[in-house]
Amino acid sequence: MGVDVGVGLVVDRGEVVAEVRAAFLGYEEALVAGDPERIVGYFWDAPQTVRFGVADHQHGIEEQRAWRAAQQPLPPGRWLRGTRVTTFGADLAVVTTFFGYADTDATGRQSQTWVRLPVGWRIVSAHVSEPQPGSHSGPQLESRPQSRLESRPESKPDSRLESQPGSEPGPQPGSEPGSEPDPSR
Numbered sequence: 001m002g003v004d005v006g007v008g009l010v011v012d013r014g015e016v017v018a019e020v021r022a023a024f025l026g027y028e029e030a031l032v033a034g035d036p037e038r039i040v041g042y043f044w045d046a047p048q049t050v051r052f053g054v055a056d057h058q059h060g061i062e063e064q065r066a067w068r069a070a071q072q073p074l075p076p077g078r079w080l081r082g083t084r085v086t087t088f089g090a091d092l093a094v095v096t097t098f099f100g101y102a103d104t105d106a107t108g109r110q111s112q113t114w115v116r117l118p119v120g121w122r123i124v125s126a127h128v129s130e131p132q133p134g135s136h137s138g139p140q141l142e143s144r145p146q147s148r149l150e151s152r153p154e155s156k157p158d159s160r161l162e163s164q165p166g167s168e169p170g171p172q173p174g175s176e177p178g179s180e181p182d183p184s185r
Contacts, residue, residue, distance in 0.1 A: 002087075009089050020085050020093040020114055023121040027112075028080070034073035040065050044115065044122040051126040054108070077102025091116040106130055 002013040023042065030038035040061065043049050047060040058064040083097040093114040100107045108130040112123045 012087055013090065016087040016090055016093070017085050019116075020087060020095065020121055023114065024083075024085065024095050024112070027123070028078075032074060032078055036065075036068035036071070040068050042123055043126075044117065044124045046124075049124055051123075051128075053128045054130050075101040075103065081107075093121070 002010040002016075004010050027039065027042040030042065043051070043061055043064060045061050047062070049059075049061050049064065051058045051064055056067060058067050079100055079102070081098040081100075083095070085093060085095050087093040094111065095114060096109070096111045098107050099110055108128060111127045113125040114121050115124050
């Protein structure tokens with residue numbers, strides 16, 4: 001349904017939220033699988049793409065591609081909590097989530113700006129941070145509900161991450177990551 005905030009801009013249209021949620025889940029699955037090409041495929045293939053990491057940053061897709069290829073796999077047991085997908089109209093979304101790993105007490109934060117491009121939904125800007133111990137301000141993070149990406153059988157999914165019936169995680173059909181047209185053609 002969504003909320004019209006004026007000038008025809010509807011926030012959180014259900015079908016748009018579902019599309020972005022599916023793309024986000026595909027990205028997370030590629031991240032957990034340690035598949036650098038799939039991960040990079042969820043980003044806008046452009047020099048303007050920006051990603052700020054915990055101890056790194058990449059400007060442009062080529063920097064990110066090189067950085068991702070050199071990275072070790074994530075620690076096991078990645079979990080997500082408090083994931084929010086907020087859409088603005090039909091072509092812009094922001095996804096925020098807390099994340100962590102089974103064997104640590106640290107809770108990171110992740111935010112991504114997604115844009116619908118001709119090839120499908122792509123991340124144009126991303127930020128990942130992990131606050132220093134004792135620097136937390138705001139509500140305390142209680143227990144850590146598990147996302148469906150968690151490998152432990154007793155985990156419970158974050159219901160906001162569940163795909164809508166019939167939707168598959170990842171880019172829309174016919175818009176697989178890495179299929180951006182060559183701009184020189």
